[in-house]
Amino acid sequence: MKRAFSHLDSGGAARMVDVGSKSVVSRSAVAAAVLKCASGTIRLLKAGALKKGDVLAVARIAGIQAVKRTAELIPLCHTVPVTHAAVHFSVKASSIEIRCEVRGEAKTGFEMEALTGASVAALTLYDMMKSADKTMVIDGLTLLSKAKG
Amino acid sequence: MKRAFSHLDSGGAARMVDVGSKSVVSRSAVAAAVLKCASGTIRLLKAGALKKGDVLAVARIAGIQAVKRTAELIPLCHTVPVTHAAVHFSVKASSIEIRCEVRGEAKTGFEMEALTGASVAALTLYDMMKSADKTMVIDGLTLLSKAKG
Amino acid sequence: MKRAFSHLDSGGAARMVDVGSKSVVSRSAVAAAVLKCASGTIRLLKAGALKKGDVLAVARIAGIQAVKRTAELIPLCHTVPVTHAAVHFSVKASSIEIRCEVRGEAKTGFEMEALTGASVAALTLYDMMKSADKTMVIDGLTLLSKAKG
Amino acid sequence: MKRAFSHLDSGGAARMVDVGSKSVVSRSAVAAAVLKCASGTIRLLKAGALKKGDVLAVARIAGIQAVKRTAELIPLCHTVPVTHAAVHFSVKASSIEIRCEVRGEAKTGFEMEALTGASVAALTLYDMMKSADKTMVIDGLTLLSKAKG
Amino acid sequence: MKRAFSHLDSGGAARMVDVGSKSVVSRSAVAAAVLKCASGTIRLLKAGALKKGDVLAVARIAGIQAVKRTAELIPLCHTVPVTHAAVHFSVKASSIEIRCEVRGEAKTGFEMEALTGASVAALTLYDMMKSADKTMVIDGLTLLSKAKG
Amino acid sequence: MKRAFSHLDSGGAARMVDVGSKSVVSRSAVAAAVLKCASGTIRLLKAGALKKGDVLAVARIAGIQAVKRTAELIPLCHTVPVTHAAVHFSVKASSIEIRCEVRGEAKTGFEMEALTGASVAALTLYDMMKSADKTMVIDGLTLLSKAKG
Numbered sequence: 001m002k003r004a005f006s007h008l009d010s011g012g013a014a015r016m017v018d019v020g021s022k023s024v025v026s027r028s029a030v031a032a033a034v035l036k037c038a039s040g041t042i043r044l045l046k047a048g049a050l051k052k053g054d055v056l057a058v059a060r061i062a063g064i065q066a067v068k069r070t071a072e073l074i075p076l077c078h079t080v081p082v083t084h085a086a087v088h089f090s091v092k093a094s095s096i097e098i099r100c101e102v103r104g105e106a107k108t109g110f111e112m113e114a115l116t117g118a119s120v121a122a123l124t125l126y127d128m129m130k131s132a133d134k135t136m137v138i139d140g141l142t143l144l145s146k147a148k149g
Numbered sequence: 150m151k152r153a154f155s156h157l158d159s160g161g162a163a164r165m166v167d168v169g170s171k172s173v174v175s176r177s178a179v180a181a182a183v184l185k186c187a188s189g190t191i192r193l194l195k196a197g198a199l200k201k202g203d204v205l206a207v208a209r210i211a212g213i214q215a216v217k218r219t220a221e222l223i224p225l226c227h228t229v230p231v232t233h234a235a236v237h238f239s240v241k242a243s244s245i246e247i248r249c250e251v252r253g254e255a256k257t258g259f260e261m262e263a264l265t266g267a268s269v270a271a272l273t274l275y276d277m278m279k280s281a282d283k284t285m286v287i288d289g290l291t292l293l294s295k296a297k298g
Numbered sequence: 299m300k301r302a303f304s305h306l307d308s309g310g311a312a313r314m315v316d317v318g319s320k321s322v323v324s325r326s327a328v329a330a331a332v333l334k335c336a337s338g339t340i341r342l343l344k345a346g347a348l349k350k351g352d353v354l355a356v357a358r359i360a361g362i363q364a365v366k367r368t369a370e371l372i373p374l375c376h377t378v379p380v381t382h383a384a385v386h387f388s389v390k391a392s393s394i395e396i397r398c399e400v401r402g403e404a405k406t407g408f409e410m411e412a413l414t415g416a417s418v419a420a421l422t423l424y425d426m427m428k429s430a431d432k433t434m435v436i437d438g439l440t441l442l443s444k445a446k447g
Numbered sequence: 448m449k450r451a452f453s454h455l456d457s458g459g460a461a462r463m464v465d466v467g468s469k470s471v472v473s474r475s476a477v478a479a480a481v482l483k484c485a486s487g488t489i490r491l492l493k494a495g496a497l498k499k500g501d502v503l504a505v506a507r508i509a510g511i512q513a514v515k516r517t518a519e520l521i522p523l524c525h526t527v528p529v530t531h532a533a534v535h536f537s538v539k540a541s542s543i544e545i546r547c548e549v550r551g552e553a554k555t556g557f558e559m560e561a562l563t564g565a566s567v568a569a570l571t572l573y574d575m576m577k578s579a580d581k582t583m584v585i586d587g588l589t590l591l592s593k594a595k596g
Numbered sequence: 597m598k599r600a601f602s603h604l605d606s607g608g609a610a611r612m613v614d615v616g617s618k619s620v621v622s623r624s625a626v627a628a629a630v631l632k633c634a635s636g637t638i639r640l641l642k643a644g645a646l647k648k649g650d651v652l653a654v655a656r657i658a659g660i661q662a663v664k665r666t667a668e669l670i671p672l673c674h675t676v677p678v679t680h681a682a683v684h685f686s687v688k689a690s691s692i693e694i695r696c697e698v699r700g701e702a703k704t705g706f707e708m709e710a711l712t713g714a715s716v717a718a719l720t721l722y723d724m725m726k727s728a729d730k731t732m733v734i735d736g737l738t739l740l741s742k743a744k745g
Numbered sequence: 746m747k748r749a750f751s752h753l754d755s756g757g758a759a760r761m762v763d764v765g766s767k768s769v770v771s772r773s774a775v776a777a778a779v780l781k782c783a784s785g786t787i788r789l790l791k792a793g794a795l796k797k798g799d800v801l802a803v804a805r806i807a808g809i810q811a812v813k814r815t816a817e818l819i820p821l822c823h824t825v826p827v828t829h830a831a832v833h834f835s836v837k838a839s840s841i842e843i844r845c846e847v848r849g850e851a852k853t854g855f856e857m858e859a860l861t862g863a864s865v866a867a868l869t870l871y872d873m874m875k876s877a878d879k880t881m882v883i884d885g886l887t888l889l890s891k892a893k894g
Binding site: 302303304305306310311312331342343346347351352353355356359360363364367371372373374375409410413414417418420421422424425426427428429430432434435436437438439440441 | 480508512520558571590
């Protein structure tokens with residue numbers, strides 16, 4: 001019987017799950033998050049920073065770099081070779097939606113990479129916007145899809 | 150006039166804000182997040198993994214280590230000396246609440262450190278529980294409080 | 299003739315050994331270390347910290363994470379994809395025995411990964427126990443076995 | 448009453464000890480380790496590699512770099528500003544003795560930095576000598592002294 | 597007498613220079629580099645990528661992040677708290693000039709931080725432009741100025 | 746039609762290029778750089794530090810370690826498994842020439858790894874020589890060759 005929590009051995013000790021017998025196949029994952037903020041913050045952003053500034057680029061790069069460092073952050077994650085990573089933003093009236101997609105060829109999936117990328121991109125936006133808005137919340141950090149082969 | 154987005158210079162280019170003239174004072178920040186999951190997952194967790202297993206300890210350590218690496222993840226954050234970091238969990242019927250508190254003495258606050266710690270602790274729980282539950286969402290990642298002096 | 303010290307070229311300069319012509323096979327390694335401490339420290343540990351505390355979990359996670367970062371620490375090590383890592387402890391009357399096992403598929407072995415994991419797990423125990431015991435020594439850090447295929 | 452294991456809170460949860468109220472003073476620590484090997488390995492080393500090669504320099508640099516990264520490796524360590532780090536070797540008949548000394552000004556001591564530096568220097572020697580010697584053991588990793596003020 | 601190469605002890609062994617007795621003062625450094633490329637590459641860049649694309653923002657962020665990680669890259673550098681970092685670009689007819697400025701309060705200067713930031717920003721531009729231009733060279737990586745107090 | 750700047754999508758957003766469909770083949774790259782300094786600095790170096798000191802070894806190790814961390818420094822680089830890395834120096838009358846060669850098996854080339862290794866080796870020499878010479882410049886950082894198969 002498969003263990004409910006595969007990262008724990010029979011004694012409850014954490015371990016990196018043995019994926020040695022799984023095959024290397026092409027895999028992808030897409031994760032999302034939403035940074036909720038005041039509508040005035042979005043207006044300020046649109047009035048200047050979004051047009052001429054680096055705001056989205058900085059968050060995009062932070063997300064992509066976090067994708068590559070997921071196994072350093074999430075203790076039981078395997079180090080997996082990412083062949084593609086991208087972060088997309090959709091600026092709404094009082095929020096910014098973040099989507100992170102990751103592809104690679106590995107014995108395990110890229111869910112944690114996509115989630116970590118979306119999370120760090122959202123936190124980077126939060127960092128750059130926090131001098132203007134003290135009410136922000138990051139919601140809806142979740143996996144949208146994963147695929148194999 | 151203070152710029153709305155202090156991480157951008159007058160031309161819109163990202164930079165690390167100059168905090169050289171601010172004074173080093175004792176500062177703290179507390180951030181929270183909620184990992185929402187199926188109630189059955191919490192029951193499974195309580196039936197075994199929480200009692201004898203490392204689940205919460207792993208997520209706690211991941212959060213504390215992420216606190217210390219915030220400036221590597223969030224591009225425009227300053228490297229600040231953390232004097233205390235702790236991550237607390239509260240296991241509810243169909244969620245786990247995460248709280249990360251950080252203290253230190255620096256020229257800038259520890260908001261991003263607390264938020265990053267809460268976020269990585271939540272993601273680490275997600276990673277360990279994802280073999281049992283495909284419906285999880287991380288919500289409410291936000292700053293609860295910050296203080297100075 | 300094979301060079302005695304393969305990490306040095308004919309002029310004595312350090313280099314990463316070229317493993318390009320070796321084949322990718324399944325490999326494993328097990329390393330051990332012993333943290334020697336006062337028997338009173340072990341009694342204190344058993345009286346409380348081991349029962350309800352995170353002591354072993356913290357050291358286990360530190361060891362697993364160090365396994366993944368071996369190539370950053372040991373300059374001439376190759377970056378190799380680990381498919382399994384685990385750290386086990388055996389608490390004796392006046393010592394804690396540490397065993398770290400690592401598996402993966404690569405052109406080189408996982409000895410240094412297993413040794414680094416055992417070493418960092420032992421150091422992490424030392425760190426958490428040093429407020430109670432000033433006499434600790436880490437001994438017997440060595441390779442127990444390695445296998446291929 | 449001071450807790451026996453200060454890294455655990457009253458519930459047994461790991462945390463970074465709050466050192467906020469301690470004062471920043473000049474502190475130093477010296478740690479040692481011994482790499483035991485076959486006497487033939489030392490003879491081989493002396494016959495060539497030690498004279499013209501980078502062996503000790505590589506291990507020295509690895510140790511110094513590890514000193515600076517201690518807080519990334521040992522989860523509950525504070526990030527502390529090192530003002531001096533050095534690694535010394537003493538080549539014996541069938542062993543190499545390693546000594547790592549660290550100084551800095553901080554609210555906590557540099558024991559873990561010195562121990563981590565000695566450990567990684569020893570592991571780096573092990574790595575470079577393992578093609579010539581399968582019998583090596585690292586022993587006696589311990590703190591020689593620490594001082595304050 | 598001051599040693600010509602202060603990073604070497606009297607036996608020639610590398611070490612982190614002891615800066616414990618130096619005082620913490622405000623310091624700054626500015627470094628420059630030039631990425632030389634074909635004039636057609638600059639025209640292509642101006643025709644599109646510079647207008648709507650992230651090219652300069654990506655290189656700027658890479659440079660700022662490298663500033664913060666200098667002590668991990670340059671073995672004998674001290675870890676110093678950066679209070680300000682910025683990277684500026686000047687796009688010429690057949691080159692891009694890079695300037696990196698760094699400020700902080702420390703016992704040692706920020707030359708290596710500024711040089712490392714300029715270098716990594718230049719390499720990041722090279723990376724993004726290498727699919728269009730095989731002739732690029734990075735020249736003139738040097739310190740423009742440093743100041744104290 | 747192939748995009749001129751493959752790291753930008755059609756909207757100008759940075760991304761890691763998708764190399765999923767490329768095949769894993771043996772690849773190599775060689776990069777060079779020149780550290781220009783005063784001839785007196787070279788004489789000083791030859792009079793002592795080069796003979797008995799670690800100068801070149803430190804820079805060599807820094808370069809090799811940087812090769813392995815290229816994907817952390819250059820945001821859009823893929824993490825690729827290096828099977829060989831070496832750094833060579835040629836000490837001239839008033840300069841030190843640096844050459845870094847890298848080999849591996851991957852879906853993308855090792856240009857950025859070789860360039861990053863050469864750059865960090867040059868910066869490390871600069872760091873160790875800067876107490877003796879304030880006139881140094883790093884020039885000619887470029888790719889000498891790349892090969893496949």
